[in-house]
Amino acid sequence: MFASCHCVPRGRRTMKMIHFRSSSIKSLSQEMKCTIRLLDDSEISCHIQRETKGQFLIDHICNYYSLLEKDYFGIRYVDPEKQRHWLEPNKSISKQMKSHPPYTMCFRVKFYPHEPLKIKEELTRYLLYLQIKRDIFHGRLLCSFSDAAYLGACIVQAELGDYDPDEHPENYISEFEIFPKQSQKLERKIVEIHKNELRGQTPPVAEFNLLLKAHTLETYGVDPHPCKDSTGTTTFLGFTAAGFVVFQGNKRIHLIKWPDVCKLKFEGKTFYVIGTQKEKKAMLAFHTSTPAACKHLWKCGVENQAFYKYAKSSQIKTVSSSKIFFKGSRFRYSGKVAKEVVEASSKIQREPPEVHRANMTQSRSSHSLNKQLIINMEPLQPLLPSPSEQEEELPLGEGKSLPSGGQCRRFALEERDISSSSCLESILFPFSLIRMELWWSSLLTLDAWVASRERGLMKNER
Template sequence: MRESLRRLTSDELVTRTMGGKRRVRVELLDGEHINVDIDRKARGADLLDRVCEDLDVLERDYFGLLHQQRGDPRVWVDLNRRLSKTFRNEPWDVRLAVKFYPPEPSELRDDVSRYQISLAVRRDLMEGRLTCSTITYALLASYILQAELGDSTGHLAPTALSDYRAAPLHAVTPDMGERARELHARHKGQTPAEAELNYLENAKKLPLYGAELHCARDSEEVDIVLAVCASGVSVYRDGVLMNRFPWAKITKISYNKKSYTLKLRPSEFDAFETQLSFKLPSTRACKKLWRCSVEHHIFFRRESPVKVERIAGFPRLGSRRISCRRTLRQMRADPPLPREIVA
């Protein structure tokens, strides 16, 4: 009986065979869900394009799709792979997310893309991947209030900050709420698009803005966090920045089993290249970090996507499939597709 109910729920709510199609349940950045019917042989890129079309997002290359795999809730869907090979079992559940955060939000040309990226930053703050001081929480919250409510009326409901996901619950205090209300009053006249841009312009200054975090250990077996972002790879210990390696300084990124290695070009005081290795909890985690690093390097540093070849001597080192359709330079050179005007 229980198995029958489980099968019935799965068939009705999420993935159903409909003439070679599958129904995918997509969680959006605002927490809402939509169902997308897509061909069973479609690739991850096809699904991402369908979701972006439904949301009217033009600058799609900043975005990606997350799914859960073996207990890890943040595994990126391979855009070049068939969905039927990615999802071995039903249901097909994915979550829209920002994969590459724009280092300069002011360069975004699409208001809808900017809005979706601001939702992603709000989600990062709410889920604890991004943290800041109480003063910064209040400043960011004030721009959300301006975007959502318009000009201040001098009164703010006690639950407004939580209702609009302006700040995580642990940061909401009477003092912070009062400070956010005061700052909100100063933003009079700003349109929602202007408020969202100002929100991102302040959020981009946070140390972990747009960073993918990976738990690891250094050569002394000390627990650290490796943060991969637009500028490079950073090392944090107990929340404190210990070292930063810009992409321009990194000459090679590799992994072997649980070992992740960065090779750094020599400085003016060094005669040889420096090689740093970090230990990850598993081979799967190490491969995930390597892939994240390579994709970020390609997107933010390269003129165009490049094919990543297998390393000689390591015939079974893992997949070299990279999900990066266009680089940031290509996006800046090519304007987004014009939005259709419906009469």
């Protein structure tokens, strides 16, 4: 199938080139180069055809890793308008990409496992560890000082091994950037834990301990979507295994569990969540910066709800964006759900594949620049690609405190505490009038047509 396969040095990264044999000059002219950046910042590159679907790239990367528990992962890209997207497996890659080739994408964790203990293979745990390490560095995994020190120590233990005074001089932690804001106090605490608490832990054990701690944190698995509520307050929306979450600054102000989420929809730049709270129905509204950002938010919500809520993928149905009488966006999640993934993992019986771990990288100017961009970024500006990977790693807040007093409501949104029946009536009543008028006018037109036909027939008979 492949004509050649070789690695090309590229600074600190490694690019794996794969060339396909072609049966004609025409097929060669249709080949497009696609580069995928992996979780350890290495790259693999291949040539695809115009009709190649997204599933091919996902399978190609999983084959490269020898990864079986692949349903947690996906491929993300940024379009020319700086909007992020997840590559859809059942659609042509060229039709999804709005830019011209060559294409650049990123391999990332899409659905975070709810229970790391149920991950069967060490390779899957290592890839999840790399994603969590990225989330920590980009400020997306928020935690207390003590938890941050423990997570940092686990990373150091996994990648540097046991503390050795001969190999680890004073301030050795300062050579590495683990957190976006890394104080000397935090570094001293990391060194203390690394010295005294983690000695003897192998890389797999240290990585697993990091996962056990990370999955208990509120922002574990949260890919923050910047929005504004009805009061104009900046909020971040996210989806986790538990449900739909809302953050203001670095505080979670609301969680709607998946069983209580009735419907997700969007219209233009406005995203709606219809859910139940204390046996009452409420519709919450958020405003995004662009219609494309709103649609991406909606699709992420639909996929996460399908993955975490349902017991079987056969229960998933195609959903529409919002329109009742007019055609809107339609989308259907394709893939296994969380329970099916765990069940499939329990049946894996093979010799575990070898895990090739990357060494901890020292501080680099590009990372420093990236950190500065993240700290100073206004949440609702157009998303900018990260200098290191052309992918926006958006942090959850910038240390802003929660508004005090009556300014901070539990919903902080367009909240409507109404019963199910009244909610439906309030939404459908205007449309019912329209439909009645259309029906009445069509009925009058039909009566007139029948009358004219009868007059014509009577005239012919005469």
